[in-house]
Amino acid sequence: MSGDAHVRICERLGVKLPRATRLTFSSYQPLTLLFEGPPPPAGNFSPDLLKDGLRGAFRSNGFAINPQKVHYADKHSRRTVTGLKINEIVNxxxxxxxxxxxxxxxxxxxxxxxxxxxxxxxxxxxxxxxxxxxxxxxxxxxxxxxxxxxxxxxxxxxxxxxxxxxxxxxPTIVEIRERAVWVVEHWGGDATEGSMQGTAFFLKSVGLVTAWHCVDGATEIAVYHPSKPSNKFKVTVAKNDAHRDLAVLAHEIPATEYYEFDISKRTFKAGDNTTALGFPGFGPGDKINVRSGLITSLPIKSAVPMIEVAQKLSQGMSGGPLLDEDGAVAGINYKGGPSEARDFAVHVKALTDWLSVA
Structure with missing residues (x-):
């Protein structure tokens, strides 16, 4: 904003400009038009080197130039403002x-x-x-x-x-994902011989989320972190939507045991980077599986927004989070694997829309 504009605004408000107002002129080209001669060397310079017209503009707008605060910087200069270094980022x-x-x-x-x-x-x-x-x-x-x-x-x-x-x-993104994604295991229903496994994760303002088909028909459900497979917590289904293949689990896990993901605020498009997390074919000694890929399509299936991804979502990753580039949840792993031609996650919007009316 120009000094003249500053003055007009202050006059309308009935206030005076502060005595220590800082004005900056910048250009992709050398600022030769500001000086009577060639630009000075980088660093502090005398205000007398400025063009008479520019100095007059300062005076007519109520400014007095402080000689100790006049600096010139070229493209090779180090930028430091109030103790901060200005390069590609503020540091x-x-x-x-x-x-x-x-x-x-x-x-x-x-x-x-x-x-x-x-x-x-x-x-x-x-x-x-x-x-x-x-x-x-x-x-x-x-x-x-x-x-x-x-x-x-x-x-x-x-x-x-x-x-x-x-x-x-x-915590860092890596630390969050290491403690926010758990194994979900259930007995009953179609699992007549032993247990069935999937993935669940903790989501801020929502709770413990998984895919409905990971717990459908279960008579008993447990979740555990892979670092403590013997420390299992019993959970129950608090809410579910079979059409969207989503479930929120009720639990009493101490908050010190886990981290939570944020819900993504991005608007997605084909080509965006994603990371799928889960526990395919989980067994003793296994750790979280991290699969990077791209969004290939954003279809709507039976009125449910989906995210199709390039990475394979193997059996056992269902119910796990699909993360955006910021490490926030973009979707919930739904369907995929070697026997499937396409791999999908349920768009996180389907979850938030469902919970807003559930």
Whole structure:
């Protein structure tokens, strides 16, 4: 927005522009039109090098140029704004991170009292050490993201040192999928000889989800995480829709035992990347099966929106999640395998639409 526009808006509101307003001019070409001569070297420069007309425009709009705040940057320049590095993405300066690591190291090796004294004597800070470090590490997480490995490393060290003031560390996509997808096993119905297996997963605001055909006719249902196959939890069917082949299971599994996926907010199209998760032919020692592929079609079958995928959805993966590129649930694995010509998942919209009226 131009300075003139800033002034007009402020005049209508009856307020004055702040004294520290920052204006930025940018272009894909050198900004030669801003200067009386050639552009100056990158860095701070004298406002006297600007064209008279531009300086006059500042003055007429109520601005006074601070000589210490006038900078020029070419395409090779390092961009730093309020402690942030601006490259392809916004990032935290490595010196900022290095100082946090150094402070944590002092606490780990010499104790909090020594670090607190250093903070006051060397840097003149009166703040409590825990609050000081918490704020700085939180800033790293705010800029880089709560699942960023650097933030997670700093926060983990901080939490060990200050357990009463812990920072929240969000799990990574890999950690979520490792603990959100479980094996579902049932007896009864068509399973006259032993148990039948499928996949179930935890979904935020919904619960434990699977495919209806994985539990249809069951007299007894259990779920367990593959890392603890002997620790089985009995569950029951809370809601089901045979037409959509969906079921939500009632359970009493402690929340500390699992993570939950988010529901995807994307609008899908053919060619989008997807990841199917599940436990095909699960046996002792097996781990989650991760199959990457693409959406090949978005058909509607008997009024149910579906997602056709390129990867094979083998028997045992039914009821598992189909994830989008963000690791959120795009669909529920439905049908596929070597004997099937096409592989489908029920679109997650079918689940949310059903639950909204169930």
């Amino acid at each position: 935290v300066d490595r010196i900022f991170v290095r100082n946090i690591r150094a402070a944590l190291f002092v606490v780990e090796k010499q104790g909090a009292a020594v670090a607190q004294k250093t903070l006051k004597d060397k840097y003149g800070r009166e703040a409590a050490l825990a609050s000081h470090l918490c704020g700085r590490i939180s800033w790293v997480g705010h800029i880089k993201g709560p699942s960023d490995p650097i933030f997670r490393s700093l926060a983990s060290r901080y939490n060990k040192l200050f357990p009463s003031e812990k920072l929240e560390i969000l």
